[in-house]
Every structure is written in structure tokens, then in C-alpha cells.
Amino acid sequence: MSVLRMPRAVYDALRVHGEETYPHECCGALLGEPTAQGWRVATAARAGNTRTDSAHNRYQIAPVELVKIEREARRQGLEIAGFYHSHPDHPALWSATDFAEAHWLGCCYVITEVAQGKAAVTNSFLLAGATEEDKRFEPQTIQVEEARTESRPA
Numbered sequence: 001m002s003v004l005r006m007p008r009a010v011y012d013a014l015r016v017h018g019e020e021t022y023p024h025e026c027c028g029a030l031l032g033e034p035t036a037q038g039w040r041v042a043t044a045a046r047a048g049n050t051r052t053d054s055a056h057n058r059y060q061i062a063p064v065e066l067v068k069i070e071r072e073a074r075r076q077g078l079e080i081a082g083f084y085h086s087h088p089d090h091p092a093l094w095s096a097t098d099f100a101e102a103h104w105l106g107c108c109y110v111i112t113e114v115a116q117g118k119a120a121v122t123n124s125f126l127l128a129g130a131t132e133e134d135k136r137f138e139p140q141t142i143q144v145e146e147a148r149t150e151s152r153p154a
């Protein structure tokens with residue numbers, strides 16, 4: 001199983017984001033750098049959920065906002081490593097809609113279950129595959145780096 005590494009502060013922040021927007025979904029982007037062991041997330045960028053038709057079970061980042069996030073990532077020497085969103089009162093497993101709307105091959109999709117307003121299970125899925133036609137979600141391990149041992153890879 002592949003590994004997604006992220007600092008404790010980022011992990012906590014995306015879970016808190018889901019609690020704040022409950023009972024609606026939250027969403028955002030994960031910025032990081034590719035390593036031989038997979039993505040290492042450095043920071044997360046919150047995004048407004050533009051889905052107003054069904055904000056409790058759909059999410060979408062506006063293209064103009066994504067462009068802004070990408071520009072900010074580049075400024076910091078980072079890349080978009082993936083995306084995160086919450087599932088209010090639903091398990092932290094990807095839905096058919098999540099899969100259909102996932103197009104960033106090689107990126108990570110993090111989902112946090114928010115049960116009764118409290119962040120519960122958080123899972124990550126790597127969007128594997130070489131083309132849109134054979135893309136697939138592969139579960140991966142989230143390795144949370146505690147502040148004391150946090151260091152940038154050489």
C-alpha cells in the first residue's frame with residue numbers, strides 16, 4: 001500500500017474543516033512535493049464548496065479557485081498533491097460521484113467522515129492508472145508526522 005505523509009497540523013486542520021462546515025461537505029486541496037515514497041503534503045488550502053444544489057453530499061472546487069491554489073502552490077515550490085473533502089454522517093469511502101469527478105491521476109483523495117459533527121475516520125485513496133479509462137482508487141496509508149519529528153526529506 002502506498003503512503004501519504006502529512007504533518008499533524010495539516011491532518012488536524014482538514015478534519016476541523018469538516019467539522020466547521022457540518023452538515024455540509026468541506027473541500028480543499030493538498031499541496032506538497034513528490035518523493036520516491038509518494039506525496040509528502042506540506043500544507044492544505046481550503047476551498048469554498050461551489051455545489052449549492054446538494055452541498056451535503058457533493059463537492060466541487062471552482063476552476064478559478066483551483067487556478068489560484070495552483071499558483072500559490074508554485075510560489076511555495078509545491079505542487080497539488082491531491083484533494084480532501086468530508087462525508088457528513090457517511091463512511092470515509094469514495095462514492096461513485098467522487099470517482100467520476102476525480103481526474104488528477106497520481107494524486108491523493110482524502111475523505112473524512114464527520115459523524116454528528118465530529119471528525120471520525122479519515123482515509124486516503126490514490127487515483128492510480130495511466131489514463132482516464134483505466135483510472136482506479138487505491139487505498140493508501142496516511143502517515144501523520146508529529147511536529148517533533150517533522151523534517152523535510154533530503
Ligand SMILES: [Zn+2]
Pocket residue numbers: 057085086087094095098111
Ligand atoms: Zn465524497
